[in-house]
Amino acid sequence: MPDLLIELFSEEIPARMQTRAGEDLKKRITDGLVEAGLTYAGAAALTTPRRLTLAIEGLLAESPTIREERKGPKVGAPDKAIEGFLRGAGLTRDQLEERDTPKGAVYFATIEKAGRPAAEIVAEVLEATIRNFPWPKSMRWGSGPLRWVRPLHSILCILTDEAGAQVVPLEVDGITSGDTTAGHRFMAPNRFSVTSFDDYAAKLKRAFVVLNPTDRAEHIWNDAQNMAFAAGLEVVEDKGLLAEVAGLVEWPVVLMGQIDDEFLDLPPEVLQTSMKEHQKFFSVRNPKTGRIERFITVANRETADNGASILAGNQKVLSARLADAKFFWENDLRVVKEHGFEPWVDRLNNVTFHAKLGSQGERVIRIGHLAGELAAATGADKTLATLAGQGCKADLCSEMVYEFPELQGLMGRYYAAAAELPEEIGQACEEHYSPLGPSDDVPTAPVSVAVALADKLDTLTGFWAIDEKPTGSKDPFALRRAALGVIRLVLTNELSMPLLSTFTMQVSDSSEFEEKSADLLSFFHDRLKVFLRDEGIRHDIIDACIAMEGNDDLNLLVKRARALNAVIATEDGENLVQGFKRANNILTQAEEKDGVEYSYGADVKFAETDNEKALFAALDGAQGEINTALKSEDFPSAMSAMAALRGPVDAFFEDVQVNTDNDILRRNRLNLLSQIRKVCSSVADLSKIEG
Known part of the structure; x- marks a missing residue:
């Protein structure tokens, strides 16, 4: 069985496209080979800035002969x-x-x-893959129709077995396949031939190319850590930047440079952001002070001066960038020290939030008002919550955030401290955007929680009011993320906060918004189902709890759902659901047939058997326990009391015929079934439970 080696050698591929391109090459080639009848033992894709490589082991030498009867x-x-x-x-x-x-x-x-040789099939599949490769962006060059992310220079395609290597012949727009590749652009640009993947990888390494992106990333990180450690410093971890830099170089050479003293007092986040976004530098901080004092850059070549000229050039460019950042920082500090947030808050009136929802200035007034109203629920001081809400977007008008939008919120904390505002306001400025995603931390400081909730709820009620809701996969205003943020804030902080009344605080005409409020609450319930699915709580269990009164209190709703989920997982709980459904079905059919409602209370004096009498007693006892538990929001106890009815209900159905010929006994037993439904339904709507 031969092995297949493919390399598509081009000008530099953007780092962000390399991983996906390797996956696409592997999938398209292997799918095409298998569809043509060529199976294989294993396949691996590797990428560098200039090459996509695919190595396939144990490929069939030819496709099998197929016999078909028609x-x-x-x-x-x-x-x-x-x-x-x-x-x-x-x-x-x-x-x-x-x-x-x-x-x-x-x-x-x-x-x-008849079967076909592997080389013939590989040529067809590879040509089709090259001509139809799914680059996010591609270009044409020269006079041919071929499109590639950057000009494609050569195609290496060989099959290797015990007899040696064989070039798979193909030609794509004048580029003919062969068995050669080139090394590092500057350090070993000459072409050389290869006979197998092992030969290819070894010769590339001698030609200053590290083929595996994981190896390049590990080399960069290890060298960076060692350099920082030797200087008594530490590298700020950034996995995204590490992956990107590993995609920019074929032969990584790690260098550590100095940051000029005049920039060391800038906030560390400013230094880190500026170096990452503009220069692709890693930040190196002093663990004792938290200051960013040096940077790590990764060159793509070795130099005679051991990188001194590269570092000098990088430091010169970095100083220019940081001079701008220092200018913005000093100007912003001058504003807030003299005038506080007021000038920036005023300028928010000139920043449009949405054509139908007004300016950011109008919005922060609404956020401040709602944050004040929510202060009681979060345990915050109402005045502080209101002021924090009104100032939470002020830093959007700062020069620093205008240059680095990703620092919004964080700079608000620095500027609030400079303006000598209460610490809670600065903390709320930084934290009110959170949580942004499922792995983001959730604020717990009372003022921050109030402002974070107000920010997200104002967004949701506003867009619902103008009928701008998510449709399908489209959610341009990130409303699903906002709703999930509210859910996580409420649950993490165990807030008692009915949503329906909160919605109406943000609209001028609450009566007109009533129907939309119900729809918005339903949207929250859908997001909650997605959130709780990760806990293993089924949607029907949540539906059984949503059907209960007070379903706009998310904290109570989730407590109820978790307790119901736990009891349903037990044998008693599962069997009780079946007993409830049996009782409910018999009762519903009888009510439809008789045209009456059996809910007038059963009388124990008409009970004939001990099991029937025992059910009366069990229901009375369970109702008392459940009512007591529900008043104290002790849902596990309420669910346990309900589950304890399993035995008496089962014994009743085994012992008694409900639809007996005796009308008095029949009515009494139907009313008893109504009591079962009433007691169970005070905990959750078990009719919603599937299965």
């Missing part, structure tokens, strides 16, 4: 029908076989498709 027309059918069948099968009449079937004699054809 049933044709009946013997004696019109000639045209038989001729059409022969054309489709590619056979002559003398190659047909007559067979007797229950419907008479019928022609059968046996079609044999």
Whole structure:
């Protein structure tokens, strides 16, 4: 079984596209080979800035011969029908076989498709892959129609077995396949031939190319850590930047440079952001002070001066960048020290939030008002919450955030401290955007929680009011993320906060918004189902709790759902649900048939058996326990009391015929079933439980 090696060698591929391109190359080639009948033992894709490489082991030498049997027309059918069948099968009449079937004699054809050599199939699949490769962006060059992310220079494609290596012949827009590649652009640009993947990887390393992106990333990180440690410093971890830098170099050379003293007092986040976004530098901080004092850069080549000239050039460019950042920082500090947030808050009136929802200035007034109203629920000081809400977006008008939008919120904390505002306001400025995603931390400081909730709820009610809701996969205003943020804030901080009344705080006409409020609450319930699915709580269990009163209190709703989920997982809980459904079905059918509602209370004096009497007692006891537990929001105890009814309910159905001929007994027992439904339904709507 031969091994296949493919390399597509080009100008530099953007780092962000390399991983996906490697995956696409692997999938398209292997899918095409398997579809053509060539199976394989294993495949791996590797990428560098200049090459996409695919190595496939244990490929079949040729596709298997396939025999297919086709049933044709009946013997004696019109000639045209038989001729059409022969054309489709590619056979002559003398190659047909007559067979007797229950419907008479019928022609059968046996079609044999001979296997093809692997090289022939590989050539077809690779050419189709190159011509139809799914680059996010591609370009044409020269006079040919071929499109590639950057100009494609060469195609290496060889099959290797015990006899040696064989070039798979193909040609794509004048680029002919071969068995050669080139090394590092500057350090070893000459081309060389290879005979196998191992030979290819070894020769590339000698030609200053590290083929595996994981190896490049590990080399960069290890060298960076060692350099920082030797200087008594530490590298700020950034996995995204590490992956990107590993995609920018074929031969990583790690260098550590100095940051000029005049910039060391800038906030560390400013230094880190500026160096990462503009220069792709890693930040190196002093663990004792938290200051960013040096940077790590990764060159793509070794130099005679051991990188001194590269560092000098990088430091010169970095100083220019940081001079701008220092200018913005000092200007912003001057504003807030003299005037506080007021000038920036005023300028928010000139920043449009949405054409139908007004400016950011109008919005922060709404956020401040709602944050003040929510202060009681979060345990915050109302005045502080209101002021924090009104100032939470002020830093959007700072020069620093205008240059680095990703620092919004964080700079608000620095500027609030400079303006000598209460610490809670600065903390809320930084934290009110959170949580942004499922792994983001959730604020717990009372003022921050109030402002974070107000920010997200104002967004949601505003867009619902103007009928701008998510549709399908489209959610341009990130409303699903906002709703999930509210859910996590409420649950993490165990807030008692009915949503329906909160919605109406943000609209001028609450009566007009009533229907939309119900729809927005339903949206929250849908997001909650997605959130709780990760806990293993089924949607029907949540539906059983949503059907209960107070379903706009998310904290109570989730407590109820978690307790119900736990009790349903027990044998008693599962069997009680079945008993409840049986009781509910019998009762519903009887009420429909009789045209009356059996809810007037059963009388124990009509009970005939001990099990029937025991159910009366069990229901009375359970109702008292459940009511007590629900008042204290002790849902586990309420669910346990409900589950304890399993035995008496089962014994009742085994012992008693509900629809007896005695009308008095029948009515009494139907009213008893109504009592079962009433007691269970005070905990959750078990009719929603599936299965």
